[in-house]
Amino acid sequence: MKNPVYTFEKLKFASFEFTCCEGCQLQLANREASLAEFFSLLDVRTFREISSEKHDDYDVAFVEGSISRSDEIERLLAIRRQAKTLVAFGTCACFGGVNSLKNRYPVEECIAEVYDGLPVESLPVRKISDIVKVDFSIPGCPVAKKEVEWIVVNLVTGSLATLPKYPVCVECKEQLNTCLFDLGEICLGPITRAGCDAVCTTGKTPCLGCRGPADDINFPAFLELVEKRGLSRRDLKEKLGFYNAFEAYPCP
């Protein structure tokens, strides 16, 4: 491809969406200044949201959204069969996302409430890795295009694609923010994986953990922190449950 020193191949790319707001796919069309370069790294085989082309010979599939219907499971299995690399794209795909909030109620109750009991199919929300093997995850609600660019470049050039292992606080301090705990709020920054440039805390709203837990977090110490500052347990639970990303860390 374009680099004169090394030879690279374009990624045979496809993008699919399941139960979600499609905000993550939309990010692919952002950062307009480098959009042409970005798409020249990709050989787009299927991308319904922006193109009418449909081909099934892709290698890398970005899968957005969570799974909440049986036809989605079928489609996902077919994608897994074709894709050499399946990327869980966005928080819904990686963790279930806000959609999982519905799981607190029985499905029938949801349907009764919204559809007057019309026979609408809906399953409890699941993340992609509950159903198929995921090769790489790009969390974020929505994903950060800058990070996506970097990961795509790395996939093309065969470099290491990794997410930061440390928590959001590092990036929050880089932005010189006043810590939200000091402002009297619970923030999930200390236990959430960085990579978003601490965009929420920079906007002075608490991190809700859309990028999931960082590596080797000290959850008991975090609970103690909330306790010691006299902050509300209910608020903590609401935040931990918001994206379903802290499933593995139940809050007593």
Next chain:
Amino acid sequence: MKRDCSIDIRHLTRVEGHGNIRITVSGGKLLEASWAVVETPRFFEVMVKGMSAERVPFLTSRICGICSISHALASIRALERAMLIAPPPAAETTRLLAMHGETLQSHALHLFFLAAPDFAGTSGVLPLLESQPELVRAGLRLKELGNEISTVTTGRCTHPVSLVVGGLSKAPDKIRLQQLLDMIGERKSALGTACNFFGTLDIPRFERETEFISLHNGATYPFIGGDLLSTDGVRKEENDYLPMTNEYVTEFSTSKFTRCSRESSAAGALARFNNNSGFLHPEAKKAAQKLGLRPICHNPFMCNIAQLVECVHILHDAETLIQKLLDTDLTDIRTPFAPKAGTATGAVEAPRGILYHHMETDEEGKVVKADCIIPTTQNNANIHNDLQALARQALEEGKNDREIEKLAEMLVRSYDPCISCSVH
């Protein structure tokens, strides 16, 4: 001439979300022309139950990846009205500016990425980038500007971070506001390029008399709050949204349908224009005239043009708003509040039309009941009816299958449907 025709489009491309078009003609007779939304429901009205008011806008913004600011603001407005909170004026100005950013971004995305390929005869924007680079670049520059306005005002272009109940959690940075002002000045030319392109297009000739519903405040071109007005003369107060919508479920679609005075109604840029064209910025009025858009326009394909006219309005109005923000000291941006029980509706003009969030809170400020009615929901029935009329007209004109299919697709796209949003 007797003929058969069967069009079955599953998962229409270049729209947000999953929808199907089906047209069946047998022996020259139209048997079926339908628009069905097959998106998976997410049950947001259930999700928000029990959630604290301050968290709600962060949740509801996730209804839609394109118009997340509108959703956040509709919720915020509903909750503020329910709990009797008055946000400071600087916050109101910033919110309106944020809406402008979103609308510009959304319209640019629709016009250049989703609609323009139809007129230019390409499968998507990527080939268009090769055949008409100037045009696509103009679109990108406008979209980037929209995103930048949203980012400066809300912290991020999708899923805003600093729009909160009571005002703003953080004021926009003045240095960046100043940069925005320069950016707008420099990008007006892109708007010219766009107007030239869309002005020369052959917009399909098709009309069906429609009831258009939008916000109307009698003073400005409406974006946040106001009365509800229909071209058939119905006018209601914001909280009285139910008679405007009369939401009902159908069996072939997971999105609901609505109606007001007739069997269906339309919302969106064209509805806003038809009800409020007098309040447009003079430059936008000029553009409308040049592009041949006059109220009340009943051609749904002209929605594209109405969007472009709105872009002109937004660019000029944004300049005024930014100047206003630069002239205030931006310290009073958030009204503290105590949770309260209450009920209210927040209506905003999302890019695709009027959006209602109706919220009921308890004494702790937790949501006990919510109702969200999305613009695309309000348009579904109209799209459905338009499709039938269009198919009939096309048959009469002797169009072939391929032509009918393309027209049908273009018709649906012209509504810029936000399908995943309508099934929320």
Next chain:
Amino acid sequence: MIYKVISKPEFRRFIDALVKANNSFGPRLADRTADGKPVYRFMPVSSVDEIDFDYTATASSAKHFFLPFSEELSRFRFHGSDWEQHSAYEADPVVLIGLRACDISALNILDDVLLNGNYPSPYYLAKRKNTFVIGLDHLPLPDCFCKSLAHHTVSTGFNLFCSDIGEKYYLSINSSKAFTYLKEFQTEDPSYEDNCLLTERRKLISDSFKTEIDVTSLPSILDIEFDSPVWEKWGSKCLNCGTCAMVCPTCYCYSLEERFDIDLKGASRNRKLYSCNLVDFAVVAGGHNFRPKNGDRLKYRYYHQHRGFAENDNQQICVGCNRCGRACLADINPKDVINDLRMEKDSCMICVSQSPGRI
């Protein structure tokens, strides 16, 4: 060094002239905490009125003006079958107003590490040389312990240092640049009285410290206590969030990363400040982590701060500003950790020591 006194209004005029003519940063009130305490930050200033001269301490240090949190070190441009590498060290002049004595000491320590060692860093030097540093003395916060480390006063490393002696500022002028600028303003040679006021001011500052840490022979205690249970105790509280290192004026550890540009026509080598508290700091190729536990990593930060490393002649690099202690969400602070360690050490000494004086 040349000493002068300047009246406060004249001082403001001087600062205003500097601020208006240069890209300047000074302490400003950024926020108030939930319990009403002010939070200060070095922020861009465009007039003297925006500067808060009575500020206490900034939440984050001024380190990033010299060692940015992330910085491009060099670029590659690919062409033909070859590439070119370019490194630029340029920095734009900056006026930095209101650094505390310990903040300036921290810069002197960074100088030791980054300029006086075997491999001086041109990137750092460019920024250091292009930054006009104006120091300002202050009364310590209750938890400041810079006096314990003898960093509550400073005699080098700044262009100008200002001590508040009531009606006037007592100026220590340490650069010709500062001297030349001040010529345009009305200053006087300090009178006997001014000198007395300065002495009093210094004494007041020195007497106001409420927190003290016994740092005698701390380096060797740290060596001896390498396997102390104290580390696990504090480590179990640590959130691994890196906040302490980010706000610290002397933490300088970093990591390097190389990235292709999105057009693949170039690549950049970037430096990002890192911290030994972060979980993967000591991971080596093959995946082995030399410091797998929280306690190991926390210990390393104290080890570096209070024992010092070869590059710095094994001197302590902590200046005692307690920014890390204030910012830590887990309430880990140098005073408590070191006292704990000392207790451990002293109690050991009591059991093993033969010296009668000890018992």
Next chain:
Amino acid sequence: MHDMRFTIPRQDMNREAFASSVPDFNRKSEIMKTDTGYKCRITNIISLTEQEKLFQLRIADPQERRIFRFKPGQFLMLELPGYGDVPISISSASSNHEFIELCIRKAGHVTSALFRTEPGMHVAIRGPFGSSFPMDEMTGHHVLLVAGGLGIAPLRAPLFWINEHRDRFRDVHLLYGAKEPSQLLFSYQFEEWKTISHIRLHTIVEHSGAEWKGSTGMITELFRDITIDAKNTYAIVCGPPVMFKFVCSHLDRFGIPMNRMFVSLERRMHCGMGKCCRCMVGSTFTCIDGPVFDYWSVMNLKEAI
């Protein structure tokens, strides 16, 4: 109102200005490339095994080629533009001023990318960095070299040195162990080492097939085959940490003084200049105080092994 009199003049930092502006400027960084590397052409790549390749590099600029000198045991930071840089021991003779040889194992993303390069492409090197084996101090003594696996790479430079100054040393043993016979690197040089350099080579592998005629087992078993004049012997040990831990304690039992045993430590390194603190062992930098340490120092380092 802007008063230009108070505008601080900008001080530009090109390399020359930099050199003259650091007060006690250290000679090291004047002659060494520390931030921008020496550009090198890959002149040859020899596949040794599936996992290891020998890269031959030549500094492109003749002037720079003349400046670049190193000592046995030192390493350099090898940069593949776009991918990153990794510390690699110099595996060629310090007297060879024309070419530099590096023996590299495919371990992660930079080394994998290096494996995709071809002769004719360009890489960059920074350095040389670190401490070296005390070849002069060893003069007049027996030398015992112990290598495990890739540990042979840093030993090649001292081997070349010994060959070039063979008369300065007494008996030289090289004990070399690998997992399998096919993983013994540089077997094509074995004869040369034995006959020309008069080095007594003993090899051992952990697992082998029928065609292997040599010894099998752990490297420490080779000590049974040799006699060591402990008082007059210097030892150099390179290999994975577990290996040198065992080997050194063996040698300790033989009576070789700890400060005459040398090992080379490996840590993650990002700068090579004692700045990034990635390679800290205790309070010591592997990159500037090491990688070559005597065993006494290693014993005293925290977390060394």
